[in-house]
Amino acid sequence: MNLTDLEKSILCGDTGTAGERMAMEIVTEAGRMLGAEQLVEIESSHIDGCLYHGDSGALFCEKLVEGKARVSVPTTTNVGALNLMDPRQCRLPEPQRKMALRLMVAHTRMGCAPSWTCAPYQAGARPAAGSQIAWGESNAVAFANTVLGARTNRYGDFLDIACAITGRAPYYGLHKSENRVATLVIDISGLPDTLVRQDAFFPVLGSLIGRLAGETVCVVDGLPGGATDDQLKSLCAGAAATGAVGLVHIAGVTPEAQTVDMALAGRPPAKVIRISHEMIIESRNQLSAAVSGSIDSVALGSPHFSIDECRQLLALAQQRRFSVPVYVCLGRHTIEALENENLLQAMKTLGVVFVVDTCVVVTPILPDEPGVMMTNSAKFAHYASGNTGHQPVFGTLADCVASAQSGHIQWNQSVWSAQ
Helix, strand or coil: CECCHHHHHHHHCCCCCHHHHHHHHHHHHHHHHHCCCEEEECCCEEECCCCCCCHHHHHHHHHHHHCCCCCCCCEEECCCCCCCCCHHHCCCCCCHHHHHHHHHHHHHHCCCECCCCCCHHHCCCCCCCCCECEECCHHHHHHHHHHHCCECCCCCCCHHHHHHHHCEEECCHHHCHHHHCCCEEEECCCCCHHHHCCCCHHHHHHHHHHHHHCCCCEEEECCCCCCCHHHHHHHHHHHHHHCCCCCEEECCCCCCCCCHHHHCCCCCCCEEEECCHHHHHHHHHCCCCCCCCECCEEEEEEEEECHHHHHHHHHHHCCCCCCCCEEEEECHHHHHHHHHCCCHHHHHHHCEEEEECCCCCCCCCCCCCCCEEEECCHHHHHHHHHHHCCEEEECCHHHHHHHHHHCECCCCHHHHCCC
16 A cells, blocks of 8 residues: 555554554555555444444444544444433343443543434434545445545444544545435436325335445435425435445435536446335335234434424324333434423423434343334334334324324325325
């Protein structure tokens, strides 16, 4: 690899701490294996590796701390395995609980901002278009590339924190302009306008894109203007969950793809897929393991619920209490916003169970007994069965609220009309 004098100096131990040298060794060796010819300086990082998957993660980060490693760029933390505001909520046994806490603490000791959210872009981390970053967490990566126009690959555990410490990432993949050119067109222009403006359409389209595109860079043609951040985050999360998607160009949204032709760099697409109404309905149906009967819980907030989504939930509920637990996963920044607007107690009165710093699909919070979990998140629906043993049911947020109040699956099919 072609390294700068400073990078060579850190790698040789002539400059910096032992922890910085260890991080540089990881980044350069990863770059070599990935075929990168050089490293690229990054402006920020988001760390996925603070979620406990075993003792090795905590021990690795503590070794970096012992070596006096510190992040050199603004760095946010993804969800951990514990709700630090209510540690009893997670049923991790000891000593796993202790190790999960040690892992989270180690990241803060290295200078990471304790954001503990899978949606850092909602908490102020919004890198500029064209900026080079090293982010983990699949939905955040897709949002950063797709909506913000920043440049990052899908960085995994250990490599993400190493990039944050060195301020460098392997220069390959989506960091490079030539690898960001779309070759697949996803044409949704034939779908009814009333459908494509629905909130629930976006996670369903995202999950379909993930299955169709895999790791291919595609461009979505025909999405009307005015999509909200919450709608776009749902699309990105769905695509990143069902496929290896890191970038979905959305014509008119993605900064470098204001037109389909820009996304294709003026070249003809290798393939065009025209999405039919039947394909959307099939994609929606694939997100549900049950179609009728009672539910045991509702889970919302994957990615983390925003303040706007909380307001929408309150408006839909109309002060009618829920008959089953409604788990709302969200970041500390949203809890603070709810307190500032005097909405926190109103949600608690409905029966909302707040899950902060983490989410119900990555750590044991839901009851052990298998049940039926309703959600408006394609990501939750995709992972629920394998991660929690609970059967997912996908619906709109209005469906989720009505089902939580009745205790049974309620679906408003008119949302999905072909008219």
